[in-house]
Amino acid sequence: MTTPATKINFRENQNEGIIEQLQDVDFALKMKNAVDVQLIDTNLYMCKELWLPWGARGAFGGQVVAQALRAAWDTVDEEFFVHSLHSYFILACSVEMPVIYRIQRVRDGKSYATRTVTALQKGKAIFICSCSFVKPDDSVTLSHQVSGKSGSNYVQLMICQTPMPRTVDPETLTSDIEVLKNTLAITESVPESVRKITQKRINEVRLPSSLIAQLHAHNFNQDLAIDSRAVRTLSPQQVISGRVEPSPHSQRWFKTRGLLNDDMKLHACIIAYASDSGFITTAAAAHGHLINSKGLGMLASLDHSIWFHYPAARADEWLLYDVFSPQADNGRAIVFGKIYNQNGNLVATTAQEGILRISQREQEKRKKTAACL
Structure with missing residues (x-):
């Protein structure tokens, strides 16, 4: 019986399924790679790595959320910033293969842009996410923060x-x-x-x-x-x-x-x-x-x-x-x-x-x- 790898790398789409061997640790780089994705075709992205937390059935859900957001964000203009996302976990994410993120460009408006992301493994949707982005508002606005x-x-x-x-x-x-x-x-x-x-x-x-x-x-x-x-x-x-x-x-x-x-x-x-x-x-x-x-x-x-x-x-x-x-x-x-x-x-x-x-x-x-x- 083999122990599943805790972290799988898919960088450059090579050496799939190989655990990263850390020689020198750059914590900032580790975190950047954890949420990053790579472009493989128009509106298609692939994860660079996946992490299997101890006791979990599949890859860490927060990592999938972050990678989906990163992929969607890559398709909007630079001046837009995310203001909300809503997602559903459909199937457990396997760490034995990369996740493909398919982006649908729902709307590009003057103030808001909307994207839908479908995360795929073996051709099946394992996760879906809607992300909304907004341009900064420099006008005078109402503002409050209360405890509820x-x-x-x-x-x-x-x-x-x-x-x-x-x-x-x-x-x-x-x-x-x-x-x-x-x-x-x-x-x-x-x-x-x-x-x-x-x-x-x-x-x-x-x-x-x-x-x-x-x-x-x-x-x-x-x-x-x-x-x-x-x-x-x-x-x-x-x-x-x-x-x-x-x-x-x-x-x-x-x-x-x-x-x-x-x-x-x-x-x-x-x-x-x-x-x-x-x-x-x-x-x-x-x-x-x-x-x-x-x-x-x-x-x-x-x-x-x-x-x-x-x-x-x-x-x-x-x-x-x-x-x-x-x-x-x-x-x-x-x-x-x-x-x-x-x-x-x-x-x-x-x-x-x-x-x-x-x-x-x-x-x-x-x-x-x-x-x-």
Whole structure:
């Protein structure tokens, strides 16, 4: 039995199916390649690489969203910037072959341009996305940012910018990779199944020893191209058990590990990429389940929407992702997210519905509990 590759490259359409061998790590370049696409014909693009997260059935959904956005963006005039996208995940994306993105140029107007993207594998649609782009508006416009509280006078009182939710400084938090490493350090209590999947995740970001020494000298952690830090840090025991205190709300900080250039299209695509990370899992956490919980049967994204509010947002500076899951039923759950920069600007708003099913074992357990009541 072979272990599937965690990251597949399709650059230059050569060496398909070969895992990238990292010699020198340029985190900015890694992130740029993760969301980039290459033109293969008019209105046809191909991904450069795909990433298979640990425990996932297919390639990371946020990467497909970002690549679809990048492909669509390549077909509009330079002065246009994305303001929204709405997408559906149809089939799991295989990492064994590249994704082809087919663009339909729906409309080119004076102020707005619309594109539809169909992501294909083996001739079948695995993902569809509608993207809308807008020219900058230099006129005087109405502007407000409120927290969403009710009350007839609230918008009037808070017409000026409302600060982002109160939270802790990202520099004081533990990175996701460090949480996994801390879990592995408890050798006596880690089940072999959890150890294998945790070690696999750490191996995905293993760096050359010379570079590790440099990073430690600069007080950096070994991490993915995106540094993600949950405000509610998981303990090793929680990671092992797959259970947490139920909460429908989660917060995490994220940014790229490397500094990016000033291509704001790249920054927006990376924000789209990161917007799918730890998103629908908030709905599972509302019931006390982590992604590795034995009580979970299936957790998968069905659709994903993003509204971009702040074209100047940089993905290489800390962004706060504030997520809330208001409802789950009938095997589905919904989550809403708000992304803020450290100045308190609401950068983007997100929404997603996903499949949320408990395992057969958990169903039987709950039936027995209900029967005893």
